[in-house]
Amino acid sequence: MGNAHICATTGHQPLMQAALDAAELGHRGANPLVGAIITDDDGTVIATGHHRGAGTFHAERDAITAAYAAGYTDLSSTTLYTTLEPCRHAGRQPACTELIEAAAITTIICATTDPTANGGGAQLLRQRGAEVTVGVLEAEAERLNHRWTLAQQQGRPFVTVHMAQSLDARIAAADGTSQWITSAASRSHTHRIRQRVDAILVGTNTAAVDDPRLNARDDDGEPSPHQPLRCVMGLRPTPAEAQLTAGRPEGQGWMQLRTREPLQALRTLAATGHSGHPVRHVLVEGGQSVLSAFFAAGLVDEIFVYTAPLLLGAGRASLADIGVTTLAQGLRCELDTADGGPVTLLDNDVCIHLAPAGPKGDH
């Protein structure tokens, strides 16, 4: 963006910031975080919307719906601020360009263009007579989804990682006991993530030692309506009696990814459908070897570290070698202010929400 353009759009910045703040209410995953606000001709905010994850309303539709719900019947003199260029192709949701045109909104301010092949909505809206500005708080909006954009560029699912550990980062005591280090509230939190991902991935060792069911359950322990694909990564065969198979043959709700390379596993998943959709969001739950491999490969997009108020002093560490030998090479992360914020108390556990830090100069 040239300086002249930045000056001309300065007045829009507080409103776009409000849309960015709304975007952060969503969950990271298959889709980017997007927020939208609608202002009347005085610049007063009359509706706010955000995207809540794949399969739910896009932010623009959420805001338009909120405006109608608030009693506004004519949006023709309003302005729509959205953190991402509206989509023009119908998918699981109708195209936002159609909804905007139907609402007769003709002034649209966007922070960024859509980096995916589904974009291009600005051009279409302009062709139909709308005034569309792109680039207000563009850097902030790009930073908000920098890992999601990278995952798109790499043609792989978005990766959320779960680390559940003691204060001294142990995932098991010296004798291997590990259930439960974290609190019931932390485990509920994880089950809410399981409910919205396409796949869960663990290593062969975790599958063998912990024998998890890997399904998504509600707080009463009942299976949730949506169940993610259960995946075991590694070369050691998954025992037929493993709970995650639910007694079914491979391919029916679970699969083995016969590789030690995270990128290969992710590309296999990207090519694998589940419940009628491609796998676009994976939750990697452990253990040490698998987590370390994902971090070493730079393939982690979002991190939840659940720390229990417990010290063990010995036992398996949450991570092993990730290719770092000196402090300056350490994998720097940034606190993630989206989706519940950077720190959440879960009973007596502290959950820290992070992402690998963006390119230098972003901050």
Place this chain on the structure above:
Amino acid sequence: MGNAHICATTGHQPLMQAALDAAELGHRGANPLVGAIITDDDGTVIATGHHRGAGTFHAERDAITAAYAAGYTDLSSTTLYTTLEPCRHAGRQPACTELIEAAAITTIICATTDPTANGGGAQLLRQRGAEVTVGVLEAEAERLNHRWTLAQQQGRPFVTVHMAQSLDARIAAADGTSQWITSAASRSHTHRIRQRVDAILVGTNTAAVDDPRLNARDDDGEPSPHQPLRCVMGLRPTPAEAQLTAGRPEGQGWMQLRTREPLQALRTLAATGHSGHPVRHVLVEGGQSVLSAFFAAGLVDEIFVYTAPLLLGAGRASLADIGVTTLAQGLRCELDTADGGPVTLLDNDVCIHLAPAGPKGDH
């Protein structure tokens, strides 16, 4: 306490809770956390006070001073709630019993008796005509200071521990580099603790490898007026050129504790004066061996864990063996809601404030 007494004092509980809440504003250390409030004859709170650490006003005096500052000149019809029985012996501060008598306060409600030899103020106040009730929210008040009381019973200083680590609980990378894992804000937080302790303790390995100055500095790096005693624990001699000696012979601002037993080190410190006082509060800063020995011995009273948003995967862990072999033996802690609360963001670091959990049944 009998049930009859508990019922009679139920009306005092919300006011004592307010005094307990005030107590939590203080710092843990040489003295217990104590809060006090003063109510008028309607039960309206007119003043609140708390103790800010050794050498500062006791909570009762803090509250009485606040009442005068608020314009009250006659406190004779007020009630004083205090979480700890007033002291009757003048030390660095005048005896609270004298101040209460001078203020003509004749109704005093206490949560607990004073477990130290300095106590006994309730009896004295009664002898002088005051009505003194002891036992309102007694269990809560005891729990607030359970580690401090234990330290008193064991005749040793109160021990605060500092752990500064990566998300995966490393205190150095594989090649030993460790400066700095945590943020400048975390280090400032530690220096504020250094400013109020009597002694800082590190192991011989930390003294040799990190060569810390171990003094208390302000945010500009200038030494603070109060400097704690700098202590090295272990058998390996401290090099004469170590920075913590400040070029002086042992006994002049620093000392070596020639033992690997934390209790012996603490008892030596308790018998050692510094700046004209006994050593009653020690900050144990590391490294791995010393921290592990203190935890293994059950001699940690307060914990600050500074976690930097950084992953290392390898390198020295914050703790080694603490005598725990199975999960059920793990050292359970509780989040400490006092002194800034359980979680503080320090730049991008997350500081968790904890204490070893109290006896079972307390919670």
